[in-house]
Amino acid sequence: MSITSEQSAMTEAPERVATRLALTPLGPHFGAEIRDVDLSRLDDDEVHAIRAALVAYKVLFVRGQDLNDAGQIEFGRRLGEITVGHPIHDSGDVPPEVYSLDSQDNGFADVWHTDVTFVRRPPAISVLRAVVLPPNGGDTTWADSQLAYESLTPALRTLIDSLTAVHDGSREFGYYLSQRRKGRGNLWEGETFNDLTPIEHPVVRVHPESGRKGLFVNPGFTSHIVGMSEHESRGILDILYAHLTKPEHLVRNRWQPGDVALWDNRSTAHYANRDYGDQHRVMHRITLRGDAPIGPAALSG
Numbered sequence: 187m188s189i190t191s192e193q194s195a196m197t198e199a200p201e202r203v204a205t206r207l208a209l210t211p212l213g214p215h216f217g218a219e220i221r222d223v224d225l226s227r228l229d230d231d232e233v234h235a236i237r238a239a240l241v242a243y244k245v246l247f248v249r250g251q252d253l254n255d256a257g258q259i260e261f262g263r264r265l266g267e268i269t270v271g272h273p274i275h276d277s278g279d280v281p282p283e284v285y286s287l288d289s290q291d292n293g294f295a296d297v298w299h300t301d302v303t304f305v306r307r308p309p310a311i312s313v314l315r316a317v318v319l320p321p322n323g324g325d326t327t328w329a330d331s332q333l334a335y336e337s338l339t340p341a342l343r344t345l346i347d348s349l350t351a352v353h354d355g356s357r358e359f360g361y362y363l364s365q366r367r368k369g370r371g372n373l374w375e376g377e378t379f380n381d382l383t384p385i386e387h388p389v390v391r392v393h394p395e396s397g398r399k400g401l402f403v404n405p406g407f408t409s410h411i412v413g414m415s416e417h418e419s420r421g422i423l424d425i426l427y428a429h430l431t432k433p434e435h436l437v438r439n440r441w442q443p444g445d446v447a448l449w450d451n452r453s454t455a456h457y458a459n460r461d462y463g464d465q466h467r468v469m470h471r472i473t474l475r476g477d478a479p480i481g482p483a484a485l486s487g
């Protein structure tokens with residue numbers, strides 16, 4: 187079913203959903219396609235509408251676009267403050283704002299993760315564009331971390347509300363930083379990124395715009411929960427990951443040329459299938475600056 191944003195504003199209330207977008211929700215809870223829009227020719231109302239829809243729907247798909255890197259960056263600038271493509275990865279012959287995930291350069295994302303959570307202020311939003319697609323496969327799937335949180339039992343929610351977890355980028359990028367970059371990453375938030383010291387984030391994140399709570403742990407970067415035994419930490423994280431990735435919490439995109447996906451890293455995790463053998467897959471990502479995650483405990487006290 188296809189509904190206009192005006193209708194969805196009624197059904198989705200009290201979410202702020204703008205009046206200028208033609209949105210097709212992809213399920214009862216999250217994910218939507220934006221129809222009839224050209225991302226290279228947005229007026230200010232459409233930009234505000236996309237921004238609001240992103241908070242409400244968490245992952246948005248826009249088909250049939252004709253963007254290059256410059257156009258993708260320009261679209262990002264309309265939405266927020268753009269970061270360099272990645273704190274560590276050197277994507278080579280692309281603008282510094284672009285992170286190129288190239289299957290021929292070990293560019294895979296076949297582990298559930300939220301982008302760049304191993305830094306103090308992980309990116310709020312990612313925009314991903316299909317550049318080279320395999321004939322089949324390479325789908326990306328997103329999980330709704332707020333829906334997952336809300337569908338846990340109150341007893342488990344109460345427990346995890348007060349927990350903190352450690353995020354460690356060294357498992358994924360430590361070797362790359364020390365060997366390929368000789369210890370010097372990219373200019374990230376004004377400083378050369380050369381330090382993968384693990385950092386802490388709340389296990390439950392309060393979304394800075396909607397106020398909704400969501401799980402903010404991911405198998406890609408979360409190493410353990412603070413103040414627990416390894417056994418307890420592993421057990422709780424495994425429960426949360428299994429719950430987060432239940433089919434009811436997922437939206438999957440089968441990429442077509444011209445597809446652009448944008449998502450809210452403050453309320454989602456995602457996974458890219460690595461099922462296309464030696465076929466080539468290249469995706470270009472840009473990210474928008476986010477804030478330091480806030481947990482429920484910080485709000486209440």
Ligand SMILES: [Fe+2]
Pocket residue numbers: 295299300301456
């Ligand atoms: Fe990612």
